[in-house]
């Protein structure tokens with residue numbers, strides 16, 4: 001009896017904490033969704049054109065479950081090991097997207113399991129995806145990552161290289177290029193990134209006009225917590241939001 005009395009308060013505190021965390025995530029999602037709608041209104045776009053990807057990297061499975069209960073169905077991860085662990089735990093009730101730099105030796109763990117790879121930045125990587133997709137008799141949907149600001153620290157083809165890269169990857173029969181992705185520079189002033197989003201859209205329009213087999217430009221993955229509203233105003237169809245939904249990340 002004594003034991004139960006002693007244990008209860010801490011159990012209650014845990015329950016309260018879990019409840020508070022779930023509320024926090026669901027409120028954050030509602031705020032992001034409102035901002036997405038407002039950005040769509042400003043730019044005369046239909047909110048249904050914009051898919052919100054919940055970027056759950058470093059966050060525990062419980063956080064993803066909370067986001068799912070709040071309506072999220074698209075999750076983005078940037079590390080293969082973490083992604084596969086979460087896919088194994090949660091399953092295919094949601095769409096899984098690989099958004100981070102992908103090493104060739106890890107391709108085999110995700111081909112046929114993720115709906116979209118956002119971060120294809122070289123022909124070598126695409127060839128590896130092709131061979132794994134062929135082995136499994138699947139089609140891999142990918143985006144070509146473009147480093148619009150040409151930052152040294154970032155992966156991605158330059159805008160100048162992108163068209164040739166798309167044309168080469170398009171030859172690979174088990175790959176469908178669905179669009180382009182960019183990671184804009186980190187900034188406190190989202191307006192500074194508008195030019196990169198606008199230019200990625202222009203590049204997509206250019207590529208689309210070439211009518212390349214196996215290539216659509218239906219997806220523009222651009223915009224993160226700091227700049228997704230500007231990205232939407234410039235034509236984003238997927239925004240990748242982590243901090244805005246789950247809060248700051250603690251890297252251990």
Ligand SMILES: *Cc1c(COP(=O)(O)O)cnc(C)c1O
Pocket residue numbers: 055057078099100183224225226240241242243244
């Ligand atoms: C981490 C990450 C995001 C989300 O970043 P936030 O600023 O937390 O929204 C988006 N895209 C990629 C590729 C990422 O690695």
